[in-house]
Amino acid sequence: MTQSTPPALETEPLAAGELFGERIELARSFVASLAEHGETLGLIGPRELPQLWSRHILNSALLAPLLGGRVGDVGSGAGLPGLVLGIARPDVEFTLIEPMERRTQWLQSEVARxxxxxxxxxxxxxxxxxxxxxxxxxxxxxxxxVSALRTLIPLTAPLVRSGGQLVLMKGARAEDELAAAQKVIRKHRLHDVEVLELGAEHGVETTRIVRAVVDP
Ligand SMILES: C[S@@+](CC[C@H](N)C(=O)[O-])C[C@H]1O[C@@H](n2cnc3c(N)ncnc32)[C@H](O)[C@@H]1O
Structure with missing residues (x-):
């Protein structure tokens, strides 16, 4: 019987230094821990290792310049984007909101470590x-x-103060999801809704962010 070789962890992209600055050692430490334990704990699939930095860590870190104050990350899972952002922005207070016990244990142990x-x-x-x-x-x-905007907005908007923001990571379907979410956008009184495309400025895979102001 032949044994397949496990896929190798992606080499750290150059943009990692740009995005994490002096926090790069902590980011490396989180990536190493996620690469070692993530699959066993059911946090990432085995095929994620060759794209762990670019698809997950840097993708999450792109949000760092958009944040400030007290930020909640809904459905953090393995720590994406909330824990990665907590590393990149020590000046911002993050609460990682996650219902699954195994995942909260992982998050808590990484935060403590x-x-x-x-x-x-x-x-x-x-x-x-x-x-x-x-x-x-x-x-x-x-x-x-976590879910499409139509269901994500009712989960997230009630957690934000009047005048605060939703900063939701979305892929290529951002505009389609926005079109399908018009009813909840009105119901939760969101305004200044915009789609931002981030990543090109760092030479990494682009990601789309739906940002909106909450005005309950
Ligand atoms: C597909 S995973 C994504 C995890 C992570 N955000 C990522 O990008 O890899 C969705 C996560 O959302 C969490 N979740 C699902 N429904 C939720 C809810 N109503 N409130 C908070 N978290 C929720 C799940 O437990 C799960 O960890």
Whole structure:
């Protein structure tokens, strides 16, 4: 019987230094830990290793310049984008909101291992948080690969203070999802809705962000 060789971890792209600056060692440490444990813990698939830096880590880090204040990341999973952003932006306070126990344990252990004082983990479903007192209204909410905008906006907008922002990572279908979400955009009184394309400025795969101001 032949044994297949596990796919190799992607070599760190040049843009990583640009995006993480002096935090690059912490980013490397997170990538190494995710590469070692991610598949066993069901956080990433085996085919993700050859694209771990470019498809996941740098893709998440692209949001860093858009953030400030208190930020919640809904559905963090392995830590994308919230934990990566917590590494890149130690001046911003992040709450990683994730309902699955195994994933929150992973997030908590990584936060403790890297000593990230600006990152906390909350085991919850986003829609169950408003009114509980567990989370003060946030300045911004991020999310990546959680659901289509039509369902994501009702999960995220109630967590944001009046005048705060949604910063939602979307792929090529951003405009289609926006068209299908017009009803919830009106219901949650979102305005200044825009699609930003990020990545080209760092020579990495581009990603599309839907950003909107919440005005309840
Ligand atoms: C496909 S994974 C994406 C994880 C990560 N954001 C990424 O980009 O790799 C979706 C994550 O959203 C979480 N999730 C699903 N519904 C949620 C909800 N209502 N509130 C908070 N998190 C939720 C799931 O547990 C899961 O970890």
């Amino acid at each position: 890297m000593g990230l004082a600006n990152v906390s983990v909350l085991r919850a479903r986003a829609e169950e948080l408003p009114g509980t007192g567990l989370l003060r209204p946030l300045d911004q909410v991020t999310a990546r690969a």
